[in-house]
Amino acid sequence: MASISKCQVDCTSEDDSSDCNESTSKSCMIADQPKAKALDVKKTRLYSDNYVNYGFTFVEKQSMQQPRCIICHKLLSYEAMVPSKLQHHLKTKHPAAAKRDQLYFKCLLQSQQKQVQFFTKAFIVSDRAQLASFQVAELVAKNMKPHTVVESLIMPACRLMVKTMLSDEAEKVIAKIPSSNNTVARRIEMSDISVCNQLKICKRFSLQLDESTDISGKAQLMAFVRYPNQQSLIEQFLFCRELIQTHGEDIFKYVCTFFEQHGLLWQWCTSICTDGAPSMTGCISGFLSLTKATNPNITTTHCFIHREALISKTLPSDLPTVLREVVQIVNCIKLHPAKSQLFSKLCKDMSSDYITILLHNIRWPSRGKVFVRVYKHHLELKTCLQNQPHNEFATLLSDSSWTSKVSYLVDIFEVLNSVNLGMQGVDANILSVTDKLEEFKRKIDLWQQEIETATSIHMFPNAARADLRGVALHDLFLEHLALLKQQLQHYFPSLDTSDKDWVRNPFHQHKNLAGLSLMEKEQLIDVETDRSLQLKFNSVNLAQFWLEVEVEHPDIGAKAIEVLLPFCTTYLCEKAFSAMTSMKSKHRERL
Incomplete structure (x- = not known):
């Protein structure tokens, strides 16, 4: 430093000032270099396997190895990764273990590692067992099975299959899944909370x-x-x-x-x-x-299904009597075991497609199935009942007019049941349901026109085979079709959904857009002219398409979801x- 000061004093001339300053700065940098290195750079100390002799392992934090005591689990600083400091900790904190050898500390460390692995594994198994329990409860609820089926059937079968295919250890893991009757019931009840949380979001x-x-x-x-x-x-x-x-x-x-x-x-x-x-x-x-x-x-x-069932109950004056007599014939066979067994044997001897008839219940569609089975067993029933003490039913089965009416009921019930089934199912909306009813309404108009002009009843194949010319049932057909049309108009005053055709397909030109605002019409034009959306429209269902449209075009998307969201039937209930x-x-x- 004395030479530096002397240099600064001697360098007073203007010519030598630059050289003096340069030499001074170089001398200062050389003098200060060791001090800067000592302050800025920290020495990295690595763990050595010999440190286990002092009862220490290490934990890696932020790419640095930090010593940890095997006995008290205390973490020391990075600078303590030296034998002297580790040995000082062992002698001062754990003097009883200071004379232990390396084997003692290694055994202690392995024991601790196994204990950690055991608790980690137990936690993972418990967490997965809870998840599996919820998933099984969800399956039981979706399939509408009693919650007791898990404990009585599903779990025993699952444990048996796992034990047979895998091992006894795997069977013990499966047995840890909570599956009691009360647990499954609670899981199903907790689904209400999950659904409600999703409703709060949307x-x-x-x-x-x-x-x-x-x-x-x-x-x-x-x-x-x-x-x-x-x-x-x-x-x-x-x-x-x-x-x-x-x-x-x-x-x-x-x-x-x-x-x-x-x-x-x-x-x-x-x-x-x-x-x-x-x-x-x-x-x-x-x-x-x-x-x-x-x-x-x-x-x-x-x-809509309830209203369609009310329409189905509309019958002309002659047909309710025929319906009641068919039910009486079925009950005569089904309510007497001897007659039922005799009828089954008779059907086998006559090589019939079925060996029994169906007993109707309160559901209206089931009566259509009963009529189909009675019509197909017409000869078998007549043979079985003609030798009975009360053979008035055999007389009815021999009457061509009565069997023609039964055949017509078979055909018309099949049509009505088809309409009813078409409106059932999940994801039914106002567009799909009204399409089924509009189709039925137009078919009634067509059938009336064909019967009146061409005297053709080929739209009812069973009735056409029973009455080839359709003379006997001509007036009955027209009367019943007129009643159906009248009741259809009463329960469904308006089936016109043309103002919602833009929801069915937004890429066609639509004239009826009276229910849309200016902003919604503008966004509908944006959707119509978007080629990427047009390609996506053909690959996803209608609801998914409009939900994706709603992200970019919120007004017209929300309007479409407003049409698709309401329930039209109580099918799920x-x-x-x-x-x-x-x-x-x-x-x-x-x-």
């Missing part, structure tokens, strides 16, 4: 409600919900609860209580579909009237009630 949904009684005579209220997610419209079970009173006010109070408990708002509900029961449709205290008072924007729908009837038998009702 904030728009439609309801489907129906009320019925179980085998014990208790009233059950069933509800399903449809809501959009990012890819499709989801239909989920919402709740099923027992009701003490079944008035409209009681149903409304319970649904309001459920909404309050789960944080749902009536403003999010866009539509409700129910049957035509007075408790639902009452104009003063009906459930729908009370919901309209809460949210005037809710649209209500009377189940009816299906659930049928499952409840099969599960909750007389024996299970006592549990």
